[in-house]
Amino acid sequence: MGGKNKQRTKGNVRPSSSGRAAEVLTREGGVIPGFVGFDTTVNSELSYVPAVHGAEEIDNLVDADFRLVLRKLSKRDGVTRLKAVQDFGSMCQERDAEEVKGVLPYWPRIYCKISVDHDRRIREATQQAFEQLVQKVRRSLAPFLKSLMGHWILSQCDTYTPAASAACQAFQAAFSPTKQPEALSFCKDEILNVLQDILLKETADTLSDPQSVTEEEREAKYVRMLTSSLLGVKRLLSLLLQNDRTALEPRLAHLVNSGKFWKYGKHKTPQVRGAFFEMLCALCEYTPGLVQAEAARLCPAVLLSVDDTDPVVLPPVWEAVLHVVSTISDCWTHVNAKKGFLPKLWALLKDGGKGMAKALHPNLMPLLSKLPPEVTDPMLDFYTTFFTSFIQGLSSERAATSPSESAIIVTSVVECLRYCILHHTEEGEDQKKLRTMLISQQALANTSLQNGPLFLLVTEMLVSWEKRAGLHNEGEANEDKDVFQVLLADFWEGLGVMFVRYVDNKDADPQALEGVATLLQVSLFFENSGNSPCWQKGYKVCQDVFLEEEGGVEKPVQTVSELVNEKALGSPQTEHFEDVVCQLAQLCLVHVNEEKSERHLVFLSLLLRSFHTTRVFSTLVELDETTAKNREQRDELRNPAMQFLLEQVVVWLAEEGRTDTEHLVEMVFSALYCCSRQETTRILNHITTMDLQWGIILQVIQRVCVILFRKTSIKMFYLLSKAATIS
Template identity: 35%
Template structure:
């Protein structure tokens, strides 16, 4: 019962065998056994040499691998291809060459496999064998190149990339085109066979392949065939002498009616590839289409409104080439109407998902449309721009910022072109109203996406070009009317927005005017559009020997024209603000006054629109802007400062001095901060601003403000300065860090006074007062800004301030929170590091001067450690701090002399000597030790007077004074740090260090250790 065990398990194999046995059998076979699956591979061109490979010469390993490639299972194929690639890298050259004759046919089948991983592995295997055989590939080129070319355009990107890289590595850049020309006939024949003869059923085995897979494979081969021919044309276009040879191979394919039917194929993938090939033919050689122009025209024109957006860019590029190569398409009125109708349909749909690729072609297309084809030019342009703008404003287009920007760019390029060829008043009334003003209005109201596009920049640019051309070109005087027309219509929209008072809409208007003044302010990275010769910025005057106007002069001309047009609206904004106190309206007014000032506007602001008087910028600032700088609201201050600076830059130097001197101390802190920052930015080019920054007027004002900053309770009577602590912090942060420059923002004398004030505030915190964390952090942060400045070390009072900062750190280590102590410590170390750097670079001899900051701070540390009230915690904190100080100094001076450890350096020894108590100090401290601690050791005989120097005088009471222990601990911590050598010492080795004159410190440490241990035992025993 059951299956007969002797029955064969595999068809054709009566006796199962291992892979090794198979290789042995195949090695002795006389024929290429097992490749029956390769008998029907479709069309594969015969080898040019006509040689027949002797399959008995192939090595056994390659036989097994090649046989596995014929299996139906994708995994088996992939593994076989990987094995083949490995063999190509490990086998001898002769063995690899023996497999070469059989490779092209197998490669041709695997390169079009349904499974993309198989195709990718096939390209890797092909790359491997091609790299090994070198010139031996030549006899097989005509066979392998058709498959190879199609592989380079495989829709599976990794496969295409590998195939392309293999081709580039196999042939030099000079030889690639020649190889394709050499095999052009075989390539074209292979492509023609794919296009005209093959079907889904012939390319796949219907018995083992799903219908869906057969269809997708067929469509992929169709599109790859078309794209492959495009690749051949693009690669060989540089070989002009060989073009006739290639054209002779390609022309029969183009004359086949089946080729033109592919343009209507159901698959968008195939249609895209077909029109891409047609574009390549146009670029390669128009003569290929000689005699079939009507067919080309019908095919392209009928596809202009293809329903698939992915196809349209290829169709429109082909249409553009057709317009240039075959102008006769416009001779038939019906053709023209059909073209326009189809174009408008696509434009109204927003490019059907491909707007960013379609829109750039519009300007070249309309520039090629002859007037006869338009019939009614005005109607044509109206229809064209209406379709374009409606398409841009469609909701699905608005979701793509790329499509919107490309559409807007194309719209205004086309408008600029039409303005140079058509001046019809009625037409431009419509275009300005609906294509310019209406789009801006929509960006303010219902199409906010337009406001974040390049719309404002494009309008700004077209207005500039019109302004330049109407002043420099006699033939363009009519453009002045277009500019007036735009402003009349646009200002009506702006007035309506003012009446509504919507905050969002007013903010959009602010954006528009900002970009109008500086087109690059909002969109710094823009695609450059098509340029015409008459758009060049270097417009030439018709008289005076064609002297060129600079861009600066032309920009000035534009701003003057715009200021004149905007003056009434600016006045309206100011009156509207006075009436409603709307901040957004004030912002618009500030931008308009700052960007587009004019004498007419000045007069209207001060005396009303009815009178025109001569008014200086100085008058406007004094009467209109300075009062606003006394307000506390930043929403008012920011635009007011911008207006101040804009008008300030237009004044004469004497007027600038006058206006800066007129600044009062009633100025708000926010306004003062902004003015100081802005004036610092321009001080290098503005001597008046530089002088004001260094003046006593500003310096003395800042000195007064530092008290309010450090002691907020003092600001209660300061009126306008109360509640502006954040602004004060920002102001002094900027001033003390010198505006990120090496030069001080204000005079060094006033920086010194500010330091003295800060020092006094620190000293005002006596030992009985617990400082507030907020105040200490504030001072520390301000000090950090100051210490970031290189020039601060030249300031009087800096050393005294550092000392006060250090004493505060010592005093407040208990009362302040941990974060504040760390901030204070980091600030002090930053100061110390800066001081050491400055001193070493400028006056190294003063580094450890007796009256220098380093010596004074070390003496302070010594004094604090030796105080009876000092604690172990404070002692350890100070030892850590001194450790950092030693490291900072050593890093700056270690190059002066050779030293293996810090303790060996003379300057470090000098610092340590300052910290070590004097002999009298030691005597006094040792007098506090209790003599009882030595009794056990003496009685046990473990020490003697000759071996151990005891203190000279010891009290007999049991009181334990810890001062000696604390000082010993402090000095031992320092010795450990100074004797440590990270450069040489490892975890397993310990370097012996000779202490020399500092051996006494080790003795002191032994005293303290013994004393502490004994005293703890005695105290514990006494309590028991």
């Protein structure tokens, strides 16, 4: 029934098939008219020849199926070529090694053509097929390496990442890491010939046929091969041994002496410019003598391109900048830094790196360390402009909307500040002016810096200064000890003035007040963390606080009623630090009592949450022993934390019309850190007997429950950890 719809031919013969016809002709020893075969002479240049001149010889070397596939690789249709190269890879994997070896004399010419095909799928499939060929023939590939290696390196730098990865994988399949330099050394001249010809001789019209390829495709292929060639030089230098690099220097000198080569630094395509600067980085790293000889052209090409902010170009440009200033000692004699380099740098910094802070700003401190006096003089003006432009970049559109960009800029600012201060500790009026400018005008005066990781970075800087000032008793001899002691005093004085300016304002910004509290809190945590890892200290605290040994049996140290009586973290290591906290706490209390400022009350709660020490509470109250009627009451009121609770916090809690009481409840528990168990019990009992809103009582209960949960969780963590250790 279904056979009626089948296509029929006269006499019921099979339809014609060009592939089957070719197979029959080949099998019977016939000649395929018009078929393009290959020259079988290994020593001669590998090239296509008419089949009528060598078909019989090829038949003896190449399997018929391979011949069909190889013929399809020369077709114009991209789908046909793609299918053919995929079939070729499958056949290399499936056929015997001897059959595959028969293709080797003709493979280099084919590979060099299809490995740079317009279609990226064909380029990727070519490398995958090549890997199958390599794995099958192994050492038999050696006689053909010089014909293959140039385009093989070119393919490993293909702009299409999957094709480049496949080429690298084929290369690794052919040579172990220890053999790769040896293989490249054997072919280094041939590789450089291919790369130099593309860079210096080829054009878009010579690489592609203008008759059959559109102008757009020709230009795209030319740009791609330029990029791959520049990156190919870099890869070749990175894989060769040093003696082979030295041997190549005369050949490389011919390349860099060409005016056409230096024009690639200004090429209209970002990929070419980026590859150009990557190659310059490799030249600086592997052939310093060569770049020193070309310094007159190399230095301007790199140092005057710092304003190229294309995402593809900027990272290699700045890598090249660092290589140049490190490799060429007299690089600034070839560039006018004041008129050419620095104005471009200032504009770039003011614009926040134009959205490329992650790639740009980590390079600024290394650059700063390499700038000679002739560039930075006058020093005070240079650093003032540098940091002013730097910090102005935080106001750029991208930095203002991207927390990650802003964090990178802030981190770089603090790094550069630390570097400048550490390297200008000499005695002298100019040095003192510079340090004063860096601390008072840059580190403290710029409110735009107070975002991201600033607080932790500043704290790390202060701890470093304290060590150098001898405040950590580490026994390190430091000739600049007095300088850092003055720096610390100036910093804390300036910080106190800045904080007072924020806090001593009835219309103070709540966000700014929170930022001040956060900075102080981070500083406290960092100073008390010491040098041991946080998790180790936490684990030790679990052991010390919750468990003790008694007759070989572990038991809890604290009872439920004692859970709120946690030990205070302790005062900071520097007297300046606690002075600032006490000053701010007193100032807050003045605003609360005189102006009923709720924002200052919240800020005071934030301060006490981290700084619940006896000294801080002593600044908030004046101890008046005459109010005590007996000795017991006097002893009780001698605790400034308890007096502050009874005379201030409880009064605030009882005020009518108060809706937001969470910060007051936090203040209660902050004060309880400095109270004994009996005092804690009395205060909590007193609060429950007051005629307070039920919402406040509920907040107190919730706060106690949170403490209970935390303690129970830590104890469970300790017990589980110990059980796991025993098991």
